[in-house]
Amino acid sequence: MKNFITFLFLGISIHFFAQQPATSVSEVDKALQQKEQLTKNSLVKNLPFRNIGPSVMSGRVVDIAVNPVNPTEFYVGYASGGVWHTVNNGTSFEPVLDTSPTQNVGSLAVDWKNRTIWVGTGEVNASRSSYAGIGLLKSTNNGKTWQNMGLKDSHHIAKILINPSNPEELVVGVTGHLYSENTERGVFKTFDGGKTWNKTLFINTHTGIIEMDVHPNNFNLMYASSWDKDRKAWNFKGNGEGSAIYKSVDAGNTWTIVSSAASGFPTGDGVGRIGLAVVDENTVYAIHDNQFLRDKEKEDKVEGLTKEDFKSMSKEAFLNLDNTKLESYLRNNGFQDKYKADNVKQMVSSGGVVPMDLAKYLEDANTLLFDTPVIGAEVYKSTDAGKTWNKTHKGYLDGIYYSYGYYFGKIHVDPNNPNGIYIYGVPILKSKDGGKTFTSIDADNVHADHHALWINPKMSGHLINGNDGGVNISYDDGKNWTKCNTPAVGQFYAINVDNAKPYNVYGGLQDNGVWVGSNETEEDVYWHQSGKYPYEMIMGGDGMQVEIDNRNNNIVYTGFQFGNYYRLHRDTNENKYIQPKHELGESPYRFNWQTPILLSSHNQDILYLGGNKLMRSMNKGDDWEAISFDLTNGGKPGNVAYGTLTSISESPFQFGLLYTGSDDGLVYVTRNAGGDWKKISNSFPKDLWVSRVVASKHKKARVYVTLNGYRWDDFTSYVYVSEDFGDTWNSISSNLPASPVNVIREDSENMNILYLGTDNGAYVSFNKGASWEAFSEGLPNVAFHDIRVQPEAKDLVLGTHGRSIYIANISLLQQVSEETKDNLLVNAIEPLRASRRWGSSFSEWRDAFEPSMDIQFYSPSEGKATITVFSEDGKELQQWKVDAVKGFNLSKYDVTLSEKGVKAFEKAGNKISKAQNGKYYLAKGSYTVEVAISGKTAKQKLEIK
Numbered sequence: 001m002k003n004f005i006t007f008l009f010l011g012i013s014i015h016f017f018a019q020q021p022a023t024s025v026s027e028v029d030k031a032l033q034q035k036e037q038l039t040k041n042s043l044v045k046n047l048p049f050r051n052i053g054p055s056v057m058s059g060r061v062v063d064i065a066v067n068p069v070n071p072t073e074f075y076v077g078y079a080s081g082g083v084w085h086t087v088n089n090g091t092s093f094e095p096v097l098d099t100s101p102t103q104n105v106g107s108l109a110v111d112w113k114n115r116t117i118w119v120g121t122g123e124v125n126a127s128r129s130s131y132a133g134i135g136l137l138k139s140t141n142n143g144k145t146w147q148n149m150g151l152k153d154s155h156h157i158a159k160i161l162i163n164p165s166n167p168e169e170l171v172v173g174v175t176g177h178l179y180s181e182n183t184e185r186g187v188f189k190t191f192d193g194g195k196t197w198n199k200t201l202f203i204n205t206h207t208g209i210i211e212m213d214v215h216p217n218n219f220n221l222m223y224a225s226s227w228d229k230d231r232k233a234w235n236f237k238g239n240g241e242g243s244a245i246y247k248s249v250d251a252g253n254t255w256t257i258v259s260s261a262a263s264g265f266p267t268g269d270g271v272g273r274i275g276l277a278v279v280d281e282n283t284v285y286a287i288h289d290n291q292f293l294r295d296k297e298k299e300d301k302v303e304g305l306t307k308e309d310f311k312s313m314s315k316e317a318f319l320n321l322d323n324t325k326l327e328s329y330l331r332n333n334g335f336q337d338k339y340k341a342d343n344v345k346q347m348v349s350s351g352g353v354v355p356m357d358l359a360k361y362l363e364d365a366n367t368l369l370f371d372t373p374v375i376g377a378e379v380y381k382s383t384d385a386g387k388t389w390n391k392t393h394k395g396y397l398d399g400i401y402y403s404y405g406y407y408f409g410k411i412h413v414d415p416n417n418p419n420g421i422y423i424y425g426v427p428i429l430k431s432k433d434g435g436k437t438f439t440s441i442d443a444d445n446v447h448a449d450h451h452a453l454w455i456n457p458k459m460s461g462h463l464i465n466g467n468d469g470g471v472n473i474s475y476d477d478g479k480n481w482t483k484c485n486t487p488a489v490g491q492f493y494a495i496n497v498d499n500a501k502p503y504n505v506y507g508g509l510q511d512n513g514v515w516v517g518s519n520e521t522e523e524d525v526y527w528h529q530s531g532k533y534p535y536e537m538i539m540g541g542d543g544m545q546v547e548i549d550n551r552n553n554n555i556v557y558t559g560f561q562f563g564n565y566y567r568l569h570r571d572t573n574e575n576k577y578i579q580p581k582h583e584l585g586e587s588p589y590r591f592n593w594q595t596p597i598l599l600s601s602h603n604q605d606i607l608y609l610g611g612n613k614l615m616r617s618m619n620k621g622d623d624w625e626a627i628s629f630d631l632t633n634g635g636k637p638g639n640v641a642y643g644t645l646t647s648i649s650e651s652p653f654q655f656g657l658l659y660t661g662s663d664d665g666l667v668y669v670t671r672n673a674g675g676d677w678k679k680i681s682n683s684f685p686k687d688l689w690v691s692r693v694v695a696s697k698h699k700k701a702r703v704y705v706t707l708n709g710y711r712w713d714d715f716t717s718y719v720y721v722s723e724d725f726g727d728t729w730n731s732i733s734s735n736l737p738a739s740p741v742n743v744i745r746e747d748s749e750n751m752n753i754l755y756l757g758t759d760n761g762a763y764v765s766f767n768k769g770a771s772w773e774a775f776s777e778g779l780p781n782v783a784f785h786d787i788r789v790q791p792e793a794k795d796l797v798l799g800t801h802g803r804s805i806y807i808a809n810i811s812l813l814q815q816v817s818e819e820t821k822d823n824l825l826v827n828a829i830e831p832l833r834a835s836r837r838w839g840s841s842f843s844e845w846r847d848a849f850e851p852s853m854d855i856q857f858y859s860p861s862e863g864k865a866t867i868t869v870f871s872e873d874g875k876e877l878q879q880w881k882v883d884a885v886k887g888f889n890l891s892k893y894d895v896t897l898s899e900k901g902v903k904a905f906e907k908a909g910n911k912i913s914k915a916q917n918g919k920y921y922l923a924k925g926s927y928t929v930e931v932a933i934s935g936k937t938a939k940q941k942l943e944i945k
Contacts, residue, residue, distance in 0.1 A: 022180040022713035023738060025153045028134065031715070031738035032101045035761060035781075038737065039774045043887030044764055047813065049778035049798070049806040051488050052505065053523040054535040057512040058447075058470025059489035059802060062123055063108040066454045066464060074454070074464065076471055077105035079123040080131050080783055080802030081489030085142065090464075090471055090484030095780070096143025102760060103782045103802050104131040106175070109160035111167040116140050118149075120157025124175045124210060125451065126231055126238065126406050128593055129491065129510060129801055131759060131783060132713065133157060136172060136194060149194030153177075153184040155713070159212040163219045163251065168193040171200075171252035173209030173224055178231055180713040181205035187212070187224055189252050200248075201255045206230055207242030210409065213276040213284075216457075220251045223258075223284055223386065225274035229406065233663060233689065233711040235638025238406035239291035243271035247386045258386035265380055265389040266290055273409035279418045282385045285392075285435070287423050289405025290375035294396070305329040307359035318348050318355040333362055336581055344584070353585040361584055364562060364591065364641070372403040372639070377425060379411065379435040392435025400425035408451065415457035424450035428465065430478060441478025449511060468511045488523055488804035493594055494545040495786045495799030498553040503790050505807075506556070507799055508543025514558045515543070519795065519807060538568060547599040547607070557599065557607060557621065562641060563591025565609065567621050578621030580609060589613065590635060592644035592663060602655040610645025614660055614674065627674030632662040649703070651695040659703055659726070661690025667705055669726050680726030681705075688718065691742050698751035701725050706741040710759065717741050717758060721769060732769025737761070742784060748791035750814045755796060757784030762798055766816050773887075779806060812856050812888065824936040826929065827856035831943040832895065834924050839915025848917040855891045857931045857938065859884045865933040867891055869901070869942065872926050875908065877901030884933055893929075895922050895944075 039045060060079040067073040072089040075096070082097035083105060097103060097119065107120035117140075121133025135152035139145060151157065151174060159173035169191050176185025185208035187201035201209070203226050210227035224247075228240025244267070245259035259265035270292030277285045305325055310318070327341040347353040377400040380389040401408060405425065414420030419434040428450045429438040442448065447469025456462035461477035470485040491510035497519070498504050506516045517535035527533045541560025549555035557578075559565030566575045582588050589611035600606035609615045612635070614628040635643030644663050651657035656673025665688045667681035681690075688707040696702035703726055707718035717736040720729045732754075739758035747753035756763040756772065762784045763772040779798075786799035794811040812827035830853065837849045855867060865884040869877045878898045882891045897905060897912070897920045905912050905920075912920055927942040 022177060022182065023709075023715040027738055028152070028715065032134065034735075035101070035737040035739075035774065038735065038772070039776045042773045042776065043766075044773045044813065045776050045887070046885060046890055047775060047777055047808055047810075047888045048890055049775065049808045051523065051778070051803070052517070052519060052521045052805050052807055053488045054490055054515055054517060054521075054533075054804055055488040055523055056485055056533055056535065057490060057509065057515065057537070058485040058487065059491045059512070060123075060125075060449075060468045060510065061452050061466025061471060062105055062125065064452045064454045064464055064466050064471075065108040065110045065117075066456075067110075067112055068457070069112070071456055071462070071464075075108055075110060075117065076466060076487075077108045077119065078103075078487070078489045078802065079125065079127075080104050080129065080491060081487065082780060082782075082802070083108065083117070083119055083143070084487050084489075086484070090473060090482075091486075093484075093487045095487070096139070097137075097146070098780045099143060100137055100146040101781050102134050103780050104133045106133060106157045107159050109162050109170075111162050114140070114167055115142070116167065117143065118160050118162070118170070119146075120154075120160050120172065122154065122156035122175075124156045124158045125408075126178060126229060126236070129783075130156070130178060131710075132178065132715075136160070138194060149190075150197055151184060151188060153182055155182070156208070158208075158210050161212060161214050161219075161222065161252070165219065169219075169251070170194065171212065171214075171222065173212045175210055175227065176206075176208035177713050179233075179711050185209070186226075187252055187255065200252055201226075201246060203228070203242045203244075207240065210273055211276050213278045215278050215281065216415065218281070220249055221278070221281065222248050222252055223276045223278060224248070224252075224255065225276055225286070227273050228271070229273075232638065232640075234636040234640050234642035236406065236640060238289065239270050239272035241269055241271075243274060245274060245276070245286060245386065258382075259389065263387065263389050266292065268292075270374075273406050275409045275411045275423075277411045277413045277421070279413050282383055283418060284382050284386060285411050285413060285421055286380045286382075286389065287409065287411040288378050288380060289401055289409060290378050291405075292375050294373045294375055304332075307333070307362050310355045310357075310359040313355040315348060315355065319345055321345075329358070335361065335584070339584055347584065357585050360588065361582075364588055374403055376403070377401040377405060377408075377423070379421070379423060381435060392431075393437070397423075397438070400427065400429070402426065407449070410451065410453065412453050412455055414455050414460055416460045420460070422453055422455070422463075424453070426450075428453075428467075428478070441474070443472075443478075443481045445483050446472045446481050447511075486523075486525070489802060490804035491801045492785055492799040492805065493543065493801070495788055495797060495805060496546045496548060497788050497790045497795075497797055498548045499550055499792065500553055503793060503795075504553070505797060505805055506546040506548065506558070507786075507805065508539075508546060508558065508560075510801070511542050513537045513541060513543045513560075514539035514546060516556075519790070519793070519797070538570065539566065542593070544594055545597050547597055549599065549604050551604055555620075557597055559595075561593050561595075563589075563595035563609065563611060565595070565597060565621070576621070578607075578617070580611065580615045580617075580624035580626075589615075590632075590641050590644045592641055592646055594646065596645055596648045598648045598650060600650055600655065601652050602650075608648050608650070608658070610648050610660060612644055614645065614648065614658070616674070628660070628668070628670070628677055631660050631668045631677065632666055633664045636664075646690050647693045649693050649695040651700060652697050653700040657695065657700075659693040659695055661693040661705065663689050665690065665707070667693055667726065669703075671725070678726075680722070683729055684720070685709075685718065688712070688714070691740075692744050694744055694746070696751075697746055697748070699723070704744050704746075704754075705729070706744050706756075708740045708742060710740040715740055715759070719744060719756065719769065732765075734769060734771050736763065736772050743787050745787045745789060747810070747814060748789045749794075750817065752817060753814065755787050755789070757787050757798065759783045762787070764813065766821070767818070775808070812858055816858060822860045823858075824860060824931065824933060824938040825858040826931050826938040826940040827858075829853065829855065829929060829940050829942050831945050833945045834922075838895070838921045839917040839919050841916065848915070850917070850919075851895045851921070853893050853895060853942075855893050855929060855931070857884075857889050857891075859886060859889055859933050860936070861934050862886045863934050865889070865931055867893070868930045868932070869893070869922075870928040870930065871904065871908065872928075873908065875901075875904040877904060877922070877927070894919075896920060897922065
């Protein structure tokens with residue numbers, strides 16, 4: 001009720017939505033097959049991408065599976081970064097899910113005797129980017145191949161239990177769809193390794209299973225917790241009547257509820273997420289995210305004025321307030337300096353402001369997250385096999401869940417100590433007295449948000465922890481931790497590039513701040529020796545969009561969630577908070593989780609920021625003015641900021657030709673810097689998130705829009721273009737497989753080339769969207785959230801939400817057009833500097849250094865291609881053949897001469913000596929590389945400096 005009232009006095013109007021239909025299993029299957037075929041036939045399947053990290057901040061871990069015989073071997077599941085395998089205690093990892101159609105993970109289980117890996121796809125933490133899965137996957141060859149074993153409409157799978165006596169018998173807990181109702185949720189069981197499934201527990205279409213645990217020595221005895229939740233783009237209700245604890249004594253074939261009202265465990269609408277840990281036949285622990293409101297009479301009285309005081313305060317009482325107390329309230333709560341106690345009283349006295357405005361001024365999405373007075377985390381214990389439950393502690397466990405316990409919900413018991421339990425949320429805590437008291441085992445090198453834990457049953461105190469910042473290992477029960485973050489699994493929301501030489505890449509990450517590093521970064525462990533990691537964190541929180549002043553890349557605009565942006569002066573280590581503030585008495589601005597910002601290409605002092613109105617600063621964020629009315633449908637009652645702008649674009653052809661997109665499906669344009677606005681989204685599907693609106697850099701009247709149905713479980717690819725400022729639109733999704741679209745970009749040089757990022761792929765079109773080609777070389781099937789083109793370097797930079805950042809050089813790709821598509825094209829070859837190191841080693845214990853260069857060419861047909869290196873006078877120095885595909889090809893050249901080439905070189909009077917490894921290398925000079933295929937030839941210059 002509190003949240004509803006809050007939104008009413010925020011002045012948000014109610015907009016009713018027609019529920020979008022969730023994408024069906026058959027449509028998802030079709031899309032996966034379509035993408036596989038598209039990748040196989042793609043013109044760009046051989047264009048190589050390199051990962052530049054970063055890795056040190058890692059990404060969200062959701063599960064860990066450890067070899068019980070050898071705990072230095074384990075698998076780690078990342079929410080949107082796949083599954084990684086280590087055999088050396090986390091010193092290094094190899095990805096094992098990359099050959100599958102998804103990188104979205106909810107749970108792991110390994111049959112260690114038979115080396116069979118099971119992955120429940122689809123993260124279950126119900127966050128803003130908890131991506132849906134495609135069912136239950138199985139591999140018997142450590143990830144070389146994967147087989148889908150069903151439960152394809154589950155979307156999110158929480159737990160997999162394997163019978164240690166019969167690996168064909170599995171019990172699986174399915175959480176179900178995140179944003180829509182469905183029937184494939186509950187507990188499922190198979191006796192034949194996943195060939196067939198029985199649903200053994202079903203509550204309703206919006207309640208699924210969030211946790212299961214089994215007796216360590218008796219597979220017949222297991223418990224499951226159901227979770228009744230309802231997430232929408234504007235609201236998340238993580239509790240309900242359907243949340244409960246169930247017990248099975250026949251290996252999951254039948255279930256009985258054990259959290260009845262008589263049991264002592266909470267029941268009713270306030271029951272949230274529940275975690276479970278089974279100790280023995282009679283003892284089981286549960287951690288509960290209790291969403292019932294606290295008893296206000298038991299709350300400690302806060303000294304001084306609070307915002308709650310003003311919600312019912314009369315005008316007379318306000319005017320009689322002590323000025324010192326009022327001034328303290330204004331300063332402590334971040335009111336603009338112009339609001340002093342005296343002049344605020346004058347505003348109230350004149351009737352321009354009412355006392356409630358002093359509470360309303362502070363209400364935003366963060367307050368709804370942190371100020372909701374729920375009971376929160378609490379631990380229960382049953383010692384009679386679930387018949388009765390008692391809370392283990394007195395009072396509240398504050399500072400663990402806050403009001404977003406839906407994001408956590410795990411409890412663990414030390415196999416060697418039934419009173420040794422571990423719980424976590426923002427910190428990780430341990431108890432040695434069965435939950436009566438707790439102590440923190442957080443550390444400075446451990447991320448604050450925790451999601452997984454393994455306790456060594458043979459050595460108490462040996463812990464492996466998974467959190468939002470990767471993997472940590474402790475051998476002293478949490479006193480000290482090592483960090484195991486070599487996988488590049490960063491979850492980027494947004495990226496950008498500057499014009500430095502070499503240029504830098506910037507990006508904001510989920511729960512891991514904003515980072516910057518050189519595009520030439522190579523992820524390795526040398527930084528442990530040098531003491532300097534190649535990336536630098538420049539902002540904390542959930543990292544968001546980044547804008548860089550193109551006159552001075554030391555001036556950076558960035559921030560964290562809900563529009564909290566700063567202007568950073570990196571050369572002087574100064575920063576200024578620049579979020580626009582509404583006036584006292586007005587409704588607060590609404591800011592999206594990923595609030596959009598944009599520096600004007602016409603004047604780098606001009607900054608735009610989108611709330612529910614478009615804000616403009618003419619002086620780098622120091623002062624702001626709203627240049628629009630509310631460009632959304634007005635919001636909707638709920639506890640998530642909604643009715644907000646999500647995308648801003650300004651035409652490079654004209655200052656003030658601006659477009660905006662909102663989270664509720666509206667696109668507007670102004671041609672006069674906000675003088676008037678026109679809605680141009682009436683023909684689009686209603687209520688979908690506008691993930692991008694992009695004004696063309698090639699045609700003034702051209703504009704692109706992508707819509708994203710992720711928050712409706714609608715996975716259709718929505719991509720549109722207009723050639724008349726948005727008056728009319730044409731769909732250019734053409735042959736794209738169904739997957740929510742996050743970003744579209746134009747090429748910097750070739751007006752026909754477009755780049756696109758979806759929740760499981762990246763694509764390019766050579767014909768303005770008439771057809772699309774899939775990128776794949778070096779890229780997993782991960783969510784691509786942002787794309788940038790660095791014009792001078794001719795690089796395509798991809799920001800992923802789960803596998804950090806990838807780069808490919810697109811200089812050859814930019815040459816393809818309708819006029820050249822039937823030609824053989826060889827890309828310009830980067831000059832190479834000769835070195836005495838070629839073919840030599842400075843140590844008998846090291847291999848000889850061997851140079852390499854890329855020969856990239858585009859072939860209009862497949863076949864056998866011959867690549868020849870000629871001297872300046874036309875003598876053949878080296879030749880080899882490659883199997884070429886239609887489209888882009890890459891061949892590595894080791895800069896050597898053939899025997900024939902050596903003779904030709906010496907015959908021309910040149911001196912050449914054999915290297916230490918017995919090979920001959922090209923000397924300083926100019927050469928020609930020729931590629932020939934199907935009667936066509938093309939050449940490029942090769943220079944050895």
